[in-house]
Amino acid sequence: MPGVLLIEAMAQTGGILVLNTVPDPENYWTYFMKINEARFKQKVMPGDTVIFDLKLISPIRRGICHMKGEAIVGDKVVMEAEMMAQIVKKS
Amino acid sequence: MSQKQKTIKKPITVSGVGLHTGAKVNLTFKPAPENHWYKFVRTDIEGSPVIDVDAFNVVDTSRGTTLQQNGARISTTEHALAALVGLQLDNIIIEVDGPEVPIMDGSASHFVEALLSVGFEEQDADREVYVLNEVLSYEEPSRNVEMLAVPSPEYRITVMVDYNSPVLGTQHAQLHKMEEFQKDFGPCRTFCFLHELESLVKHDLIKGGDLNNAIVVVDREISQEKLDELAKLFNKPRVEVKEKGILNNVQLHFQNEPARHKLLDIIGDFALVGMPFQGHILAARPGHAANVEFAKVIKEVIKRDRNQKVRTYDLTATPIYDINKITKMLPHRIPFLLIDKIMELEADRVVGVKNVTMNEWFFQGHFLKPSNAGCFIN
Numbered sequence: 001m002p003g004v005l006l007i008e009a010m011a012q013t014g015g016i017l018v019l020n021t022v023p024d025p026e027n028y029w030t031y032f033m034k035i036n037e038a039r040f041k042q043k044v045m046p047g048d049t050v051i052f053d054l055k056l057i058s059p060i061r062r063g064i065c066h067m068k069g070e071a072i073v074g075d076k077v078v079m080e081a082e083m084m085a086q087i088v089k090k091s
Numbered sequence: 092m093s094q095k096q097k098t099i100k101k102p103i104t105v106s107g108v109g110l111h112t113g114a115k116v117n118l119t120f121k122p123a124p125e126n127h128w129y130k131f132v133r134t135d136i137e138g139s140p141v142i143d144v145d146a147f148n149v150v151d152t153s154r155g156t157t158l159q160q161n162g163a164r165i166s167t168t169e170h171a172l173a174a175l176v177g178l179q180l181d182n183i184i185i186e187v188d189g190p191e192v193p194i195m196d197g198s199a200s201h202f203v204e205a206l207l208s209v210g211f212e213e214q215d216a217d218r219e220v221y222v223l224n225e226v227l228s229y230e231e232p233s234r235n236v237e238m239l240a241v242p243s244p245e246y247r248i249t250v251m252v253d254y255n256s257p258v259l260g261t262q263h264a265q266l267h268k269m270e271e272f273q274k275d276f277g278p279c280r281t282f283c284f285l286h287e288l289e290s291l292v293k294h295d296l297i298k299g300g301d302l303n304n305a306i307v308v309v310d311r312e313i314s315q316e317k318l319d320e321l322a323k324l325f326n327k328p329r330v331e332v333k334e335k336g337i338l339n340n341v342q343l344h345f346q347n348e349p350a351r352h353k354l355l356d357i358i359g360d361f362a363l364v365g366m367p368f369q370g371h372i373l374a375a376r377p378g379h380a381a382n383v384e385f386a387k388v389i390k391e392v393i394k395r396d397r398n399q400k401v402r403t404y405d406l407t408a409t410p411i412y413d414i415n416k417i418t419k420m421l422p423h424r425i426p427f428l429l430i431d432k433i434m435e436l437e438a439d440r441v442v443g444v445k446n447v448t449m450n451e452w453f454f455q456g457h458f459l460k461p462s463n464a465g466c467f468i469n
Contacts, residue, residue, distance in 0.1 A: 021438075056439040
């Protein structure tokens with residue numbers, strides 16, 4: 001699976017974390033703001049189940065969410081990254 | 092939901108005598124920073140050496156648990172440590188100005204009261220709990236000691252004691268969750284047998300013992316003269332043996348107080364694992380030596396798991412959010428919705444799952460070609 005799409009999948013998982021803090025997630029846009037320390041360690045092949053485990057690095061403030069995540073297949077970390085996203089109310 | 096680490100709001104001092112040395116000692120619990128766990132500091136020694144609460148620092152388990160590090164020793168650590176674990180504190184500095192933690196009344200209740208009196212403070216860091224997910228065992232056949240740790244959703248302890256003594260018989264104690272500690276186990280005092288007591292006194296080993304800080308079990312015939320002699324030794328007006336074979340120096344708080352005290356010892360000694368622990372401990376005839384050895388076994392397992400690093404996930408559990416709920420939250424749609432289900436969701440953590448198949452659009456024309464274009468590097 002392409003590395004950028006692993007990043008996208010991780011970001012979507014992180015989106016769930018931050019959107020879960022508002023009662024009406026359908027009324028918000030989620031913007032990807034920053035990515036750091038991204039590492040691709042292993043190929044992801046058809047048949048793999050990828051687990052995205054993300055933790056907050058600092059508490060969510062003003063809709064800004066800073067996370068560190070690992071993508072795991074079996075017992076191996078296949079990708080890791082620190083990412084930042086912000087949710088903004090649709091106008 | 093993960094819990095935050097806790098310490099105390101301000102320092103608090105407890106004073107008493109050391110059981111074996113008889114000398115007055117002051118013990119001060121002090122707040123400590125995040126991820127500190129418990130550490131003893133010997134303030135009476137130059138340079139105030141620090142002694143980590145670690146099973147591998149144990150040097151003696153004959154009468155209480157003695158730790159040694161950086162050239163300093165601290166004895167009878169288990170009751171103070173049990174109070175800290177029992178109140179689910181994470182980070183504490185324990186300053187002591189002597190070689191021994193004061194015995195107080197032989198239980199953890201004085202420490203518990205002192206800690207409660209200053210109040211607790213939540214810290215920013217999450218509490219990291221080691222969740223046991225295998226069965227561990229420890230055995231000392233020569234002493235009929237057997238300990239077992241099995242996975243459990245709570246930190247639970249079951250203790251069985253049997254001392255071949257007609258007075259104590261077989262006793263059993265159970266802690267289902269740590270919240271029970273303060274009331275049901277904290278006040279349980281240490282105990283000893285009268286026949287041991289005599290030899291200990293003769294060897295000058297329990298200078299701080301004054302018949303108020305231990306339950307004395309009398310399981311052999313003893314004359315009143317002998318008892319009078321003993322009373323004199325401890326400066327007591329008169330002691331008698333009560334029906335149940337317990338010296339009338341103290342009232343039992345619980346019928347199975349000795350077994351409960353052994354449970355308290357386990358809680359204290361398991362602080363030596365170095366982090367909060369979740370599992371069910373089953374112990375038959377436990378003692379400090381076995382507790383410490385078993386704590387070492389658990390510590391090694393934790394170390395092994397740390398090296399493996401990757402956590403375990405239960406992918407067969409019911410998802411927190413399925414694909415329908417995800418599409419309600421995220422604007423992404425096929426082919427750009429890259430997450431199938433959410434398995435764990437807390438205020439600060441999320442776990443999502445994506446199953447990758449050969450049918451994915453991005454494998455068309457890209458997959459396993461010798462030259463992958465641009466950003467699609469994998």
